[in-house]
Amino acid sequence: MIDIVINIVLLAFLAITAIAIVRMTNLFAIIMLFGIFSFLSAGLFVVMDAVDVAFTEAAVGAGISTVLMIATIALTKVQKEKHTGKHRPWLPLAVVIITGATLVYGTLDIPAFGDPEAPAQKHVAPYYIKQSIPDTGVPNVVTAVLASYRGFDTLGEVVVVFTAGIAVLLLIGGKRTKQSAIKKEREKDDT
Amino acid sequence: MDFIFSHYNYWITIFLMMVGFYIVISRGNLIKKIIGLNIFQVSAFLLYISIGAVQGGAAPIITEGVELYSNPLPHVLILTAIVVGVATTALALALVVRIKESYGTIEEDEIHEHDHSL
Amino acid sequence: MTHNLILRVISKFLIPLIILFALYVQFHGDFGPGGGFQAGVIFSSSIILYALVFGLDAAEKIIPTAILRILASLGALIYASVGIASIFSGGNYLNYSVLADTPVAGQHLGILLVELGVGITVSAVMLIIFFSFVGRSRP
Numbered sequence: 083m084i085d086i087v088i089n090i091v092l093l094a095f096l097a098i099t100a101i102a103i104v105r106m107t108n109l110f111a112i113i114m115l116f117g118i119f120s121f122l123s124a125g126l127f128v129v130m131d132a133v134d135v136a137f138t139e140a141a142v143g144a145g146i147s148t149v150l151m152i153a154t155i156a157l158t159k160v161q162k163e164k165h166t167g168k169h170r171p172w173l174p175l176a177v178v179i180i181t182g183a184t185l186v187y188g189t190l191d192i193p194a195f196g197d198p199e200a201p202a203q204k205h206v207a208p209y210y211i212k213q214s215i216p217d218t219g220v221p222n223v224v225t226a227v228l229a230s231y232r233g234f235d236t237l238g239e240v241v242v243v244f245t246a247g248i249a250v251l252l253l254i255g256g257k258r259t260k261q262s263a264i265k266k267e268r269e270k271d272d273t
Numbered sequence: 274m275d276f277i278f279s280h281y282n283y284w285i286t287i288f289l290m291m292v293g294f295y296i297v298i299s300r301g302n303l304i305k306k307i308i309g310l311n312i313f314q315v316s317a318f319l320l321y322i323s324i325g326a327v328q329g330g331a332a333p334i335i336t337e338g339v340e341l342y343s344n345p346l347p348h349v350l351i352l353t354a355i356v357v358g359v360a361t362t363a364l365a366l367a368l369v370v371r372i373k374e375s376y377g378t379i380e381e382d383e384i385h386e387h388d389h390s391l
Numbered sequence: 392m393t394h395n396l397i398l399r400v401i402s403k404f405l406i407p408l409i410i411l412f413a414l415y416v417q418f419h420g421d422f423g424p425g426g427g428f429q430a431g432v433i434f435s436s437s438i439i440l441y442a443l444v445f446g447l448d449a450a451e452k453i454i455p456t457a458i459l460r461i462l463a464s465l466g467a468l469i470y471a472s473v474g475i476a477s478i479f480s481g482g483n484y485l486n487y488s489v490l491a492d493t494p495v496a497g498q499h500l501g502i503l504l505v506e507l508g509v510g511i512t513v514s515a516v517m518l519i520i521f522f523s524f525v526g527r528s529r530p
Contacts, residue, residue, distance in 0.1 A: 085328075086278065093285040100292040100312055109304055116308050123315050130326040131333070131343040133424040135318070135351050137416075141432040142359045143315065146517055149439060150359075153524040154304060154366045158373040163302040164380050174299035182291040186284060194279030196328030198341065203327060207344040215335055218498040220421045223333040223345040224352065228426060229502040229509075232349060233485040236505070237470050239353040240512050244467045246360035247516035251460075253367040255523040334423065356428045356513060363520040370527060 085129055092126045107163045109155050117148040134224045282323040289316035301381035303369045307362060314358050321347040395444065402444045409437035417510050421499070427506035431513025439521050447525050456522055459515045466512030473504045 099119045106112050120143025127136035155161070193200035210227050220226040228236055289312060296309025325347035333345035373379050376387050417430035442450035474485040482489035487501020 090281060093282065097285055097288055097292075100289050103308065103312065104292060104296055109302070112305060112308055116311065119312065120315065123319060126319065127322055130322050131330055132322045132325070132348045132351070133332045133334075134426065134429070135322060135348050135355070137424050137429045138352050138355045138432065139315075139318070141429055141436065142355050143311075145436050146432060146439070146521075147311070147359050147362055149443075150363050150366055150520065150524060151304065151308070153521070153528075154369060157370050157524065157528055158304070158379055160302075160304070160373070160379055163300065163305050171299060174295055177298065178291045178295045181294065182287055185287045185290070189280055189283040189287065192280070192283060192324075194276075195282045195323060196279075196326050196330075198327045198330070200324075202324050202347075203344050207325075207346055210345055211333065211335070211342050217495070218502065219495040220499065220502060221335040222421055222423065222425075223335065223342070224348045224424075225420050225426050225502065225506070227345055227349045228352065229505045230487060230498055233474075233487075233501075233505060236353060236509065237474070237485070239357055240467050240470055240509055242357050243360045243516050244463055244512055246357075246364050247463055247519045249364050250367045250520045250523050253364075253523075254370050254527050255519075332424070352426075352428060356432070360516065360520070363524075367520075367523070370524070 088129050089126065092122055092129065096122050096126070107165065109161060109163060110152070112163075113148060113151045113155070116151070117144045120144040120147070134222075283320065286316050286320045286323060289313075289319070303372065303379040303381065304366075306381075307365050307369070310365075311358070311362060314354075318351045318354065321351050398444050402440055406437050406441055409440070410434060413437065413514075417506065418503075420506055421502060427509030428513055430506075431510040431515075432517060434510070434514040435517035435521070438518055442521070442525065447522070447529075451522065454518065456519070459519050459522070462511055463515035463519060464512075466508045466510070466515065469508030469511065470505055473501055473508070477501070 124136045124140040214223045214226045218226045293309045293313030325344035330341045330343040331339045333342045413434035416425035420426035480489040488494035488497045490497035
């Protein structure tokens with residue numbers, strides 16, 4: 083029972099934080115709120131027994147991505163979001179409400195939250211839980227599935243992370259060329 | 274009443290998803306757009322973990338005397354997705370930095386104006 | 392930067408603990424929550440803390456970017472080569488059962504190596520990204 087109460091309170095906090103993010107215009111405040119958002123969702127993952135995921139979300143979402151976003155506002159020197167007033171909020175709002183209503187209609191068929199008889203719980207998960215110790219000798223099923231049963235998948239993910247690192251290096255890793263230096267180069271080429 | 278409690282998770286998740294979606298389509302600031310995408314992403318993670326949760330289940334670390342565990346498969350998928358997500362977010366932020374350097378702004382309208390004036 | 396005495400003292404005390412915790416998460420991931428992804432991120436966050444408090448130049452002296460680039464590719468290579476090793480031992484790609492005498496021991500060894508590769512790549516890539524962003528603000 084206490085699980086459900088914590089669950090509901092954390093989800094309500096998440097919704098409030100999300101609304102605050104929409105309404106704020108100060109980018110630094112938005113980024114800090116996003117850190118809070120990540121941390122709250124990490125707490126929610128713990129309540130839903132996903133300890134490995136919570137661990138990662140707390141380290142990545144609340145830690146590294148906040149640092150990277152702050153580094154970006156330091157680099158771009160943009161403090162506030164500009165409201166030009168040209169945007170009418172009604173069209174996006176209508177799109178969002180229609181999409182949301184469709185999705186809510188879709189959830190009416192979903193099995194109840196935490197139902198042990200739901201189809202998602204009956205497919206491969208019992209095999210993993212039963213066979214993890216005999217097959218691999220690893221008690222943490224998440225590690226066993228991650229590294230052994232779905233090892234090929236994880237190899238792909240590691241390569242994606244590696245590729246993203248290379249792409250960031252290519253985009254902003256090198257020495258910065260000053261605009262004036264580029265102009266000089268062009269003038270040299272012209273003459 | 275029971276129905277509301279058993280679907281509350283999904284509805285709030287959809288609400289968060291739509292908040293992220295709204296930020297992406299209605300705001301012009303690129304950093305805020307990326308934060309909107311991140312909110313969308315986190316709510317997708319929440320949806321997966323909600324589907325994998327089992328009432329009264331334990332975390333999927335095999336212990337003696339425990340019979341009921343949560344579904345480990347969504348945990349694996351989301352665990353890797355979070356790390357890949359931060360790597361792709363970093364890539365998007367790097368693009369924002371480069372856009373700022375060459376356009377002098379990160380507001381979508383001003384970038385469009387700049388493009389049209391060329 | 393020179394006046395943050397409390398920050399400097401506390402972070403000097405904390406950084407070894409964070410690195411130790413990262414190693415614990417890395418090698419204890421089989422039995423408790425944790426694994427290569429988390430350990431990599433925690434390890435890189437310790438270096439990021441060092442860079443935030445003592446400056447980027449000091450952090451780049453500890454781990455030069457050239458070494459980071461090698462490490463990032465090394466991790467992915469370790470992962471892929473475990474798969475190739477299992478092909479040469481007579482199994483399928485990434486089937487660790489053939490790596491040691493018994494299938495369970497083989498699986499254990501394979502998981503350990505693969506998680507090590509994941510940890511190295513993730514920590515190196517996170518640091519590469521952080522250094523790129525912060526290094527960009529240099530004049």
